[in-house]
Amino acid sequence: MNAFDIRIIGDPVLREVADDVTDIDGSLVRVADGMVEAMYAHDGLAVAAPQVGVRKRVVVYQLPDQDDPITIVNPRIVEHGDDTWSYHEGCLSIPGLYWDIVRPKQVHVVGLDLDGNEVSLEADELAARMFQHEIDHLDGVLMTERLDDDQAAEAKRAVRELMLARSEPA
Numbered sequence: 001m002n003a004f005d006i007r008i009i010g011d012p013v014l015r016e017v018a019d020d021v022t023d024i025d026g027s028l029v030r031v032a033d034g035m036v037e038a039m040y041a042h043d044g045l046a047v048a049a050p051q052v053g054v055r056k057r058v059v060v061y062q063l064p065d066q067d068d069p070i071t072i073v074n075p076r077i078v079e080h081g082d083d084t085w086s087y088h089e090g091c092l093s094i095p096g097l098y099w100d101i102v103r104p105k106q107v108h109v110v111g112l113d114l115d116g117n118e119v120s121l122e123a124d125e126l127a128a129r130m131f132q133h134e135i136d137h138l139d140g141v142l143m144t145e146r147l148d149d150d151q152a153a154e155a156k157r158a159v160r161e162l163m164l165a166r167s168e169p170a
Protein backbone atom coordinates (compact mmCIF):
# COMPACT_ATOMS: atom_id res chain seq x y z
CA MET A 1 0.00 0.00 0.00
CA ASN A 2 1.35 3.44 -0.91
CA ALA A 3 1.71 5.97 1.88
CA PHE A 4 -1.33 7.93 0.78
CA ASP A 5 -3.63 5.29 -0.62
CA ILE A 6 -7.27 5.96 0.21
CA ARG A 7 -8.51 3.68 2.99
CA ILE A 8 -11.73 1.84 2.21
CA ILE A 9 -14.73 1.17 4.45
CA GLY A 10 -13.90 -1.70 6.77
CA ASP A 11 -10.52 -0.17 7.64
CA PRO A 12 -10.64 0.56 11.39
CA VAL A 13 -8.84 3.91 11.01
CA LEU A 14 -12.01 5.28 9.39
CA ARG A 15 -13.90 4.66 12.65
CA GLU A 16 -11.49 6.42 14.97
CA VAL A 17 -11.79 9.97 16.28
CA ALA A 18 -8.84 11.96 14.93
CA ASP A 19 -6.66 14.06 17.23
CA ASP A 20 -6.48 17.84 17.16
CA VAL A 21 -3.36 19.14 15.44
CA THR A 22 -1.15 20.87 18.01
CA ASP A 23 1.86 21.64 15.79
CA ILE A 24 1.65 22.82 12.22
CA ASP A 25 5.07 21.73 11.01
CA GLY A 26 6.82 20.30 7.97
CA SER A 27 5.49 16.81 8.55
CA LEU A 28 1.91 18.09 8.62
CA VAL A 29 2.50 19.97 5.37
CA ARG A 30 3.81 16.73 3.82
CA VAL A 31 0.68 14.90 4.98
CA ALA A 32 -1.49 17.62 3.41
CA ASP A 33 0.49 17.37 0.15
CA GLY A 34 -0.03 13.62 0.10
CA MET A 35 -3.74 14.06 0.76
CA VAL A 36 -3.98 16.46 -2.20
CA GLU A 37 -2.20 13.88 -4.39
CA ALA A 38 -4.67 11.21 -3.29
CA MET A 39 -7.58 13.59 -3.94
CA TYR A 40 -6.36 14.28 -7.47
CA ALA A 41 -5.58 10.62 -8.15
CA HIS A 42 -9.18 9.69 -7.31
CA ASP A 43 -10.92 12.76 -8.75
CA GLY A 44 -12.29 13.64 -5.33
CA LEU A 45 -13.48 17.02 -4.06
CA ALA A 46 -11.95 16.53 -0.64
CA VAL A 47 -9.98 14.14 1.55
CA ALA A 48 -9.85 13.90 5.35
CA ALA A 49 -6.60 12.69 6.95
CA PRO A 50 -8.09 9.44 8.35
CA GLN A 51 -8.83 8.45 4.74
CA VAL A 52 -5.07 8.19 4.19
CA GLY A 53 -4.58 6.51 7.56
CA VAL A 54 -3.52 9.63 9.49
CA ARG A 55 -5.44 10.22 12.73
CA LYS A 56 -5.21 14.00 12.66
CA ARG A 57 -7.86 16.68 12.16
CA VAL A 58 -6.87 17.86 8.68
CA VAL A 59 -8.99 18.21 5.55
CA VAL A 60 -7.94 19.15 2.02
CA TYR A 61 -10.45 20.19 -0.60
CA GLN A 62 -10.80 21.70 -4.00
CA LEU A 63 -14.34 22.43 -5.16
CA PRO A 64 -15.17 22.94 -8.85
CA ASP A 65 -15.03 26.74 -8.48
CA GLN A 66 -11.57 26.70 -6.85
CA ASP A 67 -8.29 26.88 -8.75
CA ASP A 68 -6.09 25.47 -6.01
CA PRO A 69 -6.36 22.94 -3.21
CA ILE A 70 -7.03 24.31 0.26
CA THR A 71 -6.04 22.76 3.59
CA ILE A 72 -7.99 23.36 6.79
CA VAL A 73 -6.62 22.22 10.14
CA ASN A 74 -8.85 21.44 13.15
CA PRO A 75 -12.01 22.41 11.25
CA ARG A 76 -15.11 22.82 13.35
CA ILE A 77 -18.72 23.65 12.52
CA VAL A 78 -19.78 26.40 14.90
CA GLU A 79 -23.22 27.02 13.45
CA HIS A 80 -25.55 25.65 10.82
CA GLY A 81 -28.56 27.14 9.09
CA ASP A 82 -32.10 25.74 9.44
CA ASP A 83 -32.49 24.99 5.72
CA THR A 84 -31.65 21.49 4.56
CA TRP A 85 -31.14 19.96 1.13
CA SER A 86 -30.68 16.53 -0.32
CA TYR A 87 -27.77 15.57 -2.55
CA HIS A 88 -26.56 12.36 -4.15
CA GLU A 89 -23.49 11.99 -1.98
CA GLY A 90 -20.42 9.84 -2.51
CA CYS A 91 -17.21 9.07 -0.62
CA LEU A 92 -13.76 7.99 -1.84
CA SER A 93 -13.70 5.46 1.01
CA ILE A 94 -16.95 3.88 -0.22
CA PRO A 95 -16.15 3.76 -3.94
CA GLY A 96 -18.99 3.54 -6.42
CA LEU A 97 -21.83 3.90 -3.93
CA TYR A 98 -23.98 7.03 -3.65
CA TRP A 99 -27.00 7.93 -1.56
CA ASP A 100 -29.35 10.90 -1.33
CA ILE A 101 -28.51 12.43 2.03
CA VAL A 102 -30.22 15.37 3.70
CA ARG A 103 -27.92 17.80 5.46
CA PRO A 104 -28.02 21.47 6.53
CA LYS A 105 -27.55 23.75 3.54
CA GLN A 106 -25.34 26.32 5.24
CA VAL A 107 -22.63 25.97 7.85
CA HIS A 108 -20.16 28.28 9.51
CA VAL A 109 -16.77 26.59 9.75
CA VAL A 110 -13.71 27.74 11.68
CA GLY A 111 -10.21 26.29 11.72
CA LEU A 112 -6.60 27.08 10.85
CA ASP A 113 -4.70 27.28 7.59
CA LEU A 114 -1.25 25.72 7.12
CA ASP A 115 0.38 28.95 8.36
CA GLY A 116 -1.53 28.69 11.61
CA ASN A 117 -3.83 31.60 10.77
CA GLU A 118 -7.45 31.36 11.86
CA VAL A 119 -9.96 30.91 9.09
CA SER A 120 -13.71 31.47 9.30
CA LEU A 121 -15.89 30.39 6.39
CA GLU A 122 -19.59 30.70 5.60
CA ALA A 123 -20.17 27.65 3.40
CA ASP A 124 -23.23 27.02 1.28
CA GLU A 125 -24.61 23.97 -0.58
CA LEU A 126 -21.78 21.81 -1.98
CA ALA A 127 -19.12 23.49 0.16
CA ALA A 128 -21.27 23.13 3.28
CA ARG A 129 -21.92 19.48 2.46
CA MET A 130 -18.23 18.82 1.89
CA PHE A 131 -17.30 20.27 5.29
CA GLN A 132 -19.97 18.23 7.06
CA HIS A 133 -18.91 15.04 5.27
CA GLU A 134 -15.19 15.58 5.94
CA ILE A 135 -15.60 16.65 9.56
CA ASP A 136 -17.68 13.49 10.04
CA HIS A 137 -14.59 11.58 8.86
CA LEU A 138 -12.53 13.29 11.57
CA ASP A 139 -15.06 11.97 14.09
CA GLY A 140 -14.97 8.44 12.69
CA VAL A 141 -18.39 8.81 11.07
CA LEU A 142 -19.08 7.59 7.53
CA MET A 143 -21.96 8.71 5.34
CA THR A 144 -23.60 5.31 5.78
CA GLU A 145 -24.50 6.56 9.26
CA ARG A 146 -26.40 9.51 7.76
CA LEU A 147 -28.92 7.33 5.89
CA ASP A 148 -32.59 6.81 6.67
CA ASP A 149 -33.79 3.34 7.68
CA ASP A 150 -34.77 2.23 4.17
CA GLN A 151 -31.46 3.38 2.71
CA ALA A 152 -29.52 1.81 5.57
CA ALA A 153 -30.85 -1.68 4.88
CA GLU A 154 -29.91 -1.47 1.22
CA ALA A 155 -26.58 0.18 2.05
CA LYS A 156 -25.60 -2.66 4.36
CA ARG A 157 -25.93 -5.14 1.51
CA ALA A 158 -24.14 -2.88 -0.98
CA VAL A 159 -21.25 -2.21 1.40
CA ARG A 160 -20.91 -5.92 2.19
CA GLU A 161 -20.67 -6.69 -1.54
CA LEU A 162 -18.12 -3.88 -1.98
CA MET A 163 -15.93 -5.19 0.84
CA LEU A 164 -16.20 -8.75 -0.45
CA ALA A 165 -15.26 -7.68 -4.00
CA ARG A 166 -12.22 -5.82 -2.70
CA SER A 167 -11.02 -8.69 -0.53
CA GLU A 168 -10.90 -11.07 -3.51
CA PRO A 169 -7.48 -11.42 -5.10
CA ALA A 170 -7.25 -9.52 -8.38
Ligand code: ZN
Pocket residue numbers: 090091092093133137
Ligand atom coordinates in the same frame (compact mmCIF):
# COMPACT_ATOMS: atom_id res chain seq x y z
ZN1 ZN B 1 -15.83 10.51 2.54
